[in-house]
Amino acid sequence: MIVPVEHVVILSLLLFLIGIMGVLFRRNAIIIFMSIELMLNAVNLCLIGFSRYYQSVDGQVFVFLVMTLAAAEVSVGLAIIVALYRNRQTINIDEINLMRG
Amino acid sequence: MTFLFYFVACLTIISALFVVLNRNPVYSAVMLVLCFFSIATLYLLLEAYFVAVLEIIIYAGAIMVLFLFVIMLLDLGREAALPKLKKLDKALSLFLVVIIFLGILTLTMWAGGDLHQTLNPSSVGDIKAVGKALFTDFLLPFEVASLLLLVALIGTVYLAKRRVK
Known part of the structure; x- marks a missing residue:
């Protein structure tokens, strides 16, 4: 194989941190969702790297399940965003304080 | 091949940064598609062919179409007018990100074992x-x-x- 698994882990760490930055810095709910997708992808990359490292197929099955979960999460989440926008005319998460969170 | 890996890795990081930093959600979505494609390339280079195809079909195909549809449905004119974060919030968030980065980096570096060695060829993917x-x-x-x-x-x-x- 071409690179040490360490470098894959560091790349996935950087991607995950970019995702965290997106969630923390942006107020747009859609961008926050995209950042969550980035974080899921970072975890997938890490799983693939280690699946490769340990010569085991289990990590790839995990990635398959994570992708299923991401698809389900995105469909429900975007439906919630559309419903919110219909009721509140905003997707700025600072203005969505119905539960006083 | 090694060069290709690092090149695509840089492309992934840059497009991910564009996703987060861009003010326009449509550009963010397009950059996210680029990011997914480069991650799929990384999967190919790591010899996970099935997952690479899935990444393109599910993420770049299905999920991004969903995102673009919702961006299209919602009114985007307000995005530019969204208020900026407070300075304290920004500083605290940055602090948290740096702490997590250093923590995980330290754990990776000191993990022991043989994470530094390059991987053997295999057919698990x-x-x-x-x-x-x-x-x-x-x-x-x-x-x-x-x-x-x-x-x-x-x-x-x-x-x-x-x-x-």
């Missing part, structure tokens, strides 16, 4: 091996995943339905 694992060892999680998709389907239809008062 081909679709035959993955399919065999999915339908023998992981049959129950596979079925539960289908149930999860059904639940998501019903939930989405319920949420998107217009209430009749």
Whole structure:
């Protein structure tokens, strides 16, 4: 194989941190969702790297399940965003304080 | 090949940064597609062919179409007028990100074992091996995943339905 698994882990760490930055810095709910997708992808990359490292197929099955979960999460989440926008005319998460969170 | 890996890795990081930093959600979505494609390339380079194809079909195909549809449905004129974060919030968030980065980096560096060695060639990533694992060892999680998709389907239809008062 071409690179040490360490470098894959560091790349996935950087991607995950970019995702965290997106969630923390942006107020747009859609961008926050995209950042969550980035974080899921970072975890997938890490799983693939280690699946490769340990010569085991289990990590790839995990990635398959994570992708299923991401698809389900995105469909429900975007439906919630559309419903919110219909009721509140905003997707700025600072203005969505119905539960006083 | 090694050069290609680092090149695509840089492309992934840059496009991910664009996703987060861009003010316009449409550009963010396009950059996210680029990011998914480069991650799929990374999977190919790591010899996970099945997952690479899945990444393109599910993420770059299905999920991004969903995102673009919702961006199109919602009014985007307000995005530019969104208020900026307070300075304290920004500083605290940055602090948290740096702490997590240093923590995980330290753990990776000091993990012991032989993470530094380059990986051996293998055939774990081909679709035959993955399919065999999915339908023998992981049959129950596979079925539960289908149930999860059904639940998501019903939930989405319920949420998107217009209430009749």
